[in-house]
Amino acid sequence: xxxxxxxxxxxxxxxxxxxxxxxxxxxxxxxxxxxxxxxxxxxxxxxxxxxxxxxxxxxxxxxxxxxxxxxxxxxxxxxxxxxxxxxxxxxxxxxxxxxxxxxxxxxxxxxxxxxxxxxxxxxxxxxxxxxxxxxxxxxxxxxxxxxxxxxxxxxxxxxxxxxxxxxxxxxxxxxxxxxxxxxxxxxxxxxxxxxxxxxxxxxxxxxxxxxxxxxxxxxxxxxxxxxxxxxxxxxxxxxxxxxxxxxxxxxxxxxxxxxxxxxxxxxxxxxxxxxxxxxxxxxxxxxx
Amino acid sequence: xxxxxxxxxxxxxxxxxxxxxxxxxxxxxxxxxxxxxxxxxxxxxxxxxxxxxxxxxxxxxxxxxxxxxxxxxxxxxxxxxxxxxxxxxxxxxxxxxxxxxxxxxxxxxxxxxxxxxxxxxxxxxxxxxxxxxxxxxxxxxxxxxxxxxxxxxxxxxxxxxxxxxxxxxxxxxxxxxxxxxxxxxxxxxxxxxxxxxxxxxxxxxxxxxxxxxxxxxxxxxxxxxxxxxxxxxxxxxxxxxxxxxxxxxxxxxxxxxxxxxxxxxxxxxxxxxxxxxxxxxxxxxxxxxxxxxxxxxxxxxxxxxxxxxxxxxxxxxxxxxxxxxxxxxxxxxxxxxxxxxxxxxxxxxxxxxxxxxx
Amino acid sequence: xxxxxxxxxxxxxxxxxxxxxxxxxxxxxxxxxxxxxxxxxxxxxxxxxxxxxxxxxxxxxxxxxxxxxxxxxxxxxxxxxxxxxxxxxxxxxxxxxxxxxxxxxxxxxxxxxxxxxxxxxxxxxxxxxxxxxxxxxxxxxxxxxxxxxxxxxxxxxxxxxxxxxxxxxxxxxxxxxxxxxxxxxxxxxxxxxxxxxxxxxxxxxxxxxxxxxxxxxxxxxxxxxxxxxxxxxxxxxxxxxxxxxxxxxxxxxxxxxxxxxxxxxxxxxxxxxxxxxxx
Numbered sequence: 001x002x003x004x005x006x007x008x009x010x011x012x013x014x015x016x017x018x019x020x021x022x023x024x025x026x027x028x029x030x031x032x033x034x035x036x037x038x039x040x041x042x043x044x045x046x047x048x049x050x051x052x053x054x055x056x057x058x059x060x061x062x063x064x065x066x067x068x069x070x071x072x073x074x075x076x077x078x079x080x081x082x083x084x085x086x087x088x089x090x091x092x093x094x095x096x097x098x099x100x101x102x103x104x105x106x107x108x109x110x111x112x113x114x115x116x117x118x119x120x121x122x123x124x125x126x127x128x129x130x131x132x133x134x135x136x137x138x139x140x141x142x143x144x145x146x147x148x149x150x151x152x153x154x155x156x157x158x159x160x161x162x163x164x165x166x167x168x169x170x171x172x173x174x175x176x177x178x179x180x181x182x183x184x185x186x187x188x189x190x191x192x193x194x195x196x197x198x199x200x201x202x203x204x205x206x207x208x209x210x211x212x213x214x215x216x217x218x219x220x221x222x223x224x225x226x227x228x229x230x231x232x233x234x235x236x237x238x239x240x241x242x243x244x245x246x247x248x249x250x251x252x253x254x255x256x257x258x259x260x261x262x263x264x265x266x267x268x269x270x271x272x273x274x275x276x277x278x279x280x281x282x283x284x285x286x287x288x
Numbered sequence: 289x290x291x292x293x294x295x296x297x298x299x300x301x302x303x304x305x306x307x308x309x310x311x312x313x314x315x316x317x318x319x320x321x322x323x324x325x326x327x328x329x330x331x332x333x334x335x336x337x338x339x340x341x342x343x344x345x346x347x348x349x350x351x352x353x354x355x356x357x358x359x360x361x362x363x364x365x366x367x368x369x370x371x372x373x374x375x376x377x378x379x380x381x382x383x384x385x386x387x388x389x390x391x392x393x394x395x396x397x398x399x400x401x402x403x404x405x406x407x408x409x410x411x412x413x414x415x416x417x418x419x420x421x422x423x424x425x426x427x428x429x430x431x432x433x434x435x436x437x438x439x440x441x442x443x444x445x446x447x448x449x450x451x452x453x454x455x456x457x458x459x460x461x462x463x464x465x466x467x468x469x470x471x472x473x474x475x476x477x478x479x480x481x482x483x484x485x486x487x488x489x490x491x492x493x494x495x496x497x498x499x500x501x502x503x504x505x506x507x508x509x510x511x512x513x514x515x516x517x518x519x520x521x522x523x524x525x526x527x528x529x530x531x532x533x534x535x536x537x538x539x540x541x542x543x544x545x546x547x548x549x550x551x552x553x554x555x556x557x558x559x560x561x562x563x564x565x566x567x568x569x570x571x572x573x574x575x576x577x578x579x580x581x582x583x584x585x586x587x588x589x590x591x592x593x594x595x596x597x598x599x600x601x602x603x604x605x606x607x608x609x610x611x612x613x614x615x616x617x618x619x620x621x622x623x624x625x626x627x628x629x630x631x632x633x634x635x636x637x638x639x640x641x642x643x644x645x646x
Numbered sequence: 647x648x649x650x651x652x653x654x655x656x657x658x659x660x661x662x663x664x665x666x667x668x669x670x671x672x673x674x675x676x677x678x679x680x681x682x683x684x685x686x687x688x689x690x691x692x693x694x695x696x697x698x699x700x701x702x703x704x705x706x707x708x709x710x711x712x713x714x715x716x717x718x719x720x721x722x723x724x725x726x727x728x729x730x731x732x733x734x735x736x737x738x739x740x741x742x743x744x745x746x747x748x749x750x751x752x753x754x755x756x757x758x759x760x761x762x763x764x765x766x767x768x769x770x771x772x773x774x775x776x777x778x779x780x781x782x783x784x785x786x787x788x789x790x791x792x793x794x795x796x797x798x799x800x801x802x803x804x805x806x807x808x809x810x811x812x813x814x815x816x817x818x819x820x821x822x823x824x825x826x827x828x829x830x831x832x833x834x835x836x837x838x839x840x841x842x843x844x845x846x847x848x849x850x851x852x853x854x855x856x857x858x859x860x861x862x863x864x865x866x867x868x869x870x871x872x873x874x875x876x877x878x879x880x881x882x883x884x885x886x887x888x889x890x891x892x893x894x895x896x897x898x899x900x901x902x903x904x905x906x907x908x909x910x911x912x913x914x915x916x917x918x919x920x921x922x923x924x925x
Binding site: 011012015016018019020022023025026027028029030031033034037075076078079080082083084086087089095098099101102103104105106107108109112113114115116117121122123144147148151167170171174179180183184205208209210211212215216228229230232233236241244245248251252255256258259260262263 | 656657658659660662663664666667668670671674675676677678679681682685724727728730731732734735737741743744745746747748749750751752753754755756757758760761762764765770771772795796799828853856857858859860864876877880881884889892893896899900903904907
């Protein structure tokens, strides 16, 4: 890859310069701003901003959204990937396309879908009302909207990988007498664990940070139906910038941690791919 | 333990992989399923293993040790299956791979740890990889992987051993060695084995019996000697080794090919029916003068004497090309030259007319 | 999704996993989308007409699609430079920069929104420099473009990067040995082989930009006719419980985005078709 022709070096320097300048402006500066603004009022104000009851409620709700959507979508991703990669059936490509659908729907419209579906005037509205279940403008609505937005993340990571790995190993395990569950647990899962974690990390990041869809179904009741991003919006619109950035800094830390784990996992996945694609070792110890 | 399949058909969509195949493999045999790709040999193997289900049919049956296993899942058939690309578990060591089949048994039937260790060690010795138990598949050579796959299949003490293109992915030299080794292994443990191959040499060298398959049907079943020397169909003749082909006709009960008139022994075919004569290159001889037997004139076009035989390419008067294989001794006596006019005589031929073979 | 009957599957769990997949997908995605579809079909044509003739809607459509295209285009240009640099020129800290490219993807959009706004506002770190030059970014259409560029960057870089990695240096070396200039090589050797990846990157960042809400609402200032995006208009209609109007707007937006992405897909299909024919 590092074949440097012995011609002029300026194009390289130019590219590096543009890259650094562009990324500084667009990535490094916003990142710095979050922390400088967060601590503008001092450490005490910072701590107060992230520990006041409304902030704590928002943090709790955000964690809840993630705690619901990550396991649910991991389960879905595993089921979908198993069905789609281990079997042949009609309608498979349609199903694959539909799984990606939530990515193609703008978050605000996604939130609106659930108002139409489950809101007071929605399809199930009268029924939900008579059963005294409130979903829209309440916590369940937020959870459902988050589930929708993060729906494809795990499945998308697993499907191509499992497709590539084929089903030889599973077949071998079954022919050796392993049950379906044991085959999944001992053979499939170890082979996909890094991709699964990767998908879960992305799913988690999105679940904690989702704004548009959640904003539509939340109703913005302070301390009750506001997630961290919504809490940030409220604070920001009240010109309480330092507090807004204080809460934002927590989400930024989460993003940075996500990036670190993500690139570590990418490195691992790449290495595993290389390992499995590797030619067999040279023949040795051939039988006399 | 014997294997028997009866009236098995299998289609994938519109493609018919197997058409009404029946076959019996007796206990202790080593049988080769030989055929070109798409002939259905791997499908048949997978159906025996329970990895694929045959098309349902009133008489379709798969029997292991004369017991119908139609309702038995692959896992409970106790069939050792060696996959074409080995399908070793990449995240497990060689030891764990071999132990897998024992470790996943239900608790009541599972051997204890020491027994498993004992068994794996014994198998590692058998495949001569005693020191590589802690390696991962990615650290092994192709031949080593192949042997680990075999040991893993043997670990469940299978009733029968099925091998899908066991040497397909290996290079020529390793292939030779492994072939010999597998032959010896079979003599030692004597488990009923069926392997799939598209390499005729492999099938003839290794198997007690060869099943030649083509387009989902069995063309011939026989010992290596039988299928090579007494092929019953054109396909078998052509698939097993080089062959020269002449086109002729039936005339008054005899098949006529240029100067050769060959008595059709079993029941005469229709007058004028097309006939085809097949002759192996080593069943042709080159003569300078006629020895009384029917001969045809030809011109020597090419001589290639490197190798176990001398290959001589002849051009007949009709323009057809003939390949003749001479022994080196015969070649020394004859000393044919390129461009020389010679005579060709036949020894052992097989003739196929529309409806029967001589 | 008719299953072929009598089909025997070798691995277990087909019915269970497919059933769960279809059920979960239906409950969470298909039914809600279908509800929108029914609602859209049951609307009076006048609702659509009202929405379509509202100057506010038209301005929002223009801004949303215009800014999304501008952002996707900027990402194509800068995304290419960034990806090229990351693949071809090793420099200290490259791995950190490489990981950082995904920041816009990992950072919650609300955080990006307030950070970019603060940065580009008249009093901000960058805004302060641009203000005397007469350039206003925050609370102007340019701000929307900036936010959408930020959001789409990882999509462009991450699709171009593997394509550049896969470029066979032999072609460049062959061209170089034939005496072609670097610019020439770029135009006639590198660019054509990256075209499909560029188009994909463009489509992905465009798709993301068309739906973006969180980062835009903060930086745009949300001035009617000037810096309002469609998502914000829908939000406004929802706040007034105008579900009919929201349905019309949402349907039109979805249709238009699908059409654009479909068109890009067709162009892309043609590219790959041509490439296959050339083989």
